[in-house]
Amino acid sequence: MKIIRTRNFTASRPWGALDIANMGGITTRLHWTDQPYKWHVNDGEEVFAVLDGRVEMRYRLDGDEHSAILETGDVFYASMGTEHVAYPLGEARILVVETGGSV
Incomplete structure (x- = not known):
């Protein structure tokens, strides 16, 4: 069991993550960032939920x-x-x- 106070989470680097769960190869991770990621295509489907802040998603x-x-x-x-x-x-x-291990 875990309770995660997402507004308190920070990482030591942009896109640093807290691993929350791995359910049959599907990972759930909390990311903190203040910098863009990189153009990429995941190995499978991805769900991306903004919990705090604003993000411009380009696709x-x-x-x-x-x-x-x-x-x-x-x-x-x-x-x-x-x-x-x-x-x-x-x-x-x-x-x-x-999917676990995706970009």
Whole structure:
């Protein structure tokens, strides 16, 4: 059993994470960041929930780049093959559910 006070979580580096659970190869991790990630495609599907802060999510569909601002409480679902990158707007805490070992 765990209780995690997400607003208190910080990491020593951008995108540092607290491993919460691994359920049959699907990981749930809490990330803290104040810097963008990198363009990537996950090995499977990904659920990205903003728990604190704001994040600009950039993604590509059919070669065209799109962008959406995710507010606290918003969820971004990346289907398999979705190229994307997250740009926090200040500090952000993000819950990510994805296949273990994914980028």
